[in-house]
Amino acid sequence: MSGKCIETILNHRSVRKYKKTGIDEKDLQTILEAARRAPTGWGLGWINVIVVRDESLRKKIAELVGGQRHVEEAPVLLIFTIDYARMREILRKINVAPGKHNIGFLLAGLIDAGIVSAFTAIAAESLGYGICYIAVYSAACEIASLLNIPRGSLPVVGLTIGVPDEKPGLRPRPPLSVIADYDKYGVLEDKIDKTLASLREYMEKTWKLVLTENGVYENVGNTILECLREQGFDI
């Protein structure tokens, strides 16, 4: 395997400690340009990126997402927002009635935000910066209000970027034979056995915290629904 891009991708690890040095302005523009060039459904491009450089704002966001210090300490935090307020207003201007922002809009926006943020993350890593995704969807409405994100738009994911001050090892993943199949979905029993054999020790605590009844995902599901409705989604 060769090539800078594949090398960057295969060496990815989340970085949660950053040097005080900021990000070179030209590099930041290149990173944002990568966000702009990312593909989006139908080429519609309704994703907005807010570059949060103000430390006091990052501090507040760090608290809102459960006291994550790296959010405060990273020189830059990017917030990726499904920007349907912009879409709605543009449609109004050209006399087109917007459809209900139902689950279809939500799914499309979430996938777009994932792709745009991934392009951005890889661009930043390829320039030598460290990144860490931040689950801002857990406090979407509070963050929307803090950053003046209009009703109709929804911040869903964040990315800290900075010069790394740590080099963690590569974190484990399931074997390729668990996540990649050819032509048809593989044997579920095999996938279960191989996943447990390779990840159980590393992941069991996380699985119990996140995936169970009353776990993180279920709780986010309960709060995000209210927030989605507050932000004007028809769900």
Ligand SMILES: Cc1cc2nc3c(=O)[nH]c(=O)nc-3n(C[C@H](O)[C@H](O)[C@H](O)COP(=O)(O)O)c2cc1C
């Ligand atoms: C959508 C998404 C949300 C995440 N949210 C957080 C977060 O809020 N805080 C954090 O420290 N890491 C977060 N992460 C990073 C993951 O924990 C990390 O990618 C995973 O543990 C694997 O580690 P690695 O990135 O070093 O390979 C998030 C990752 C993704 C893709």
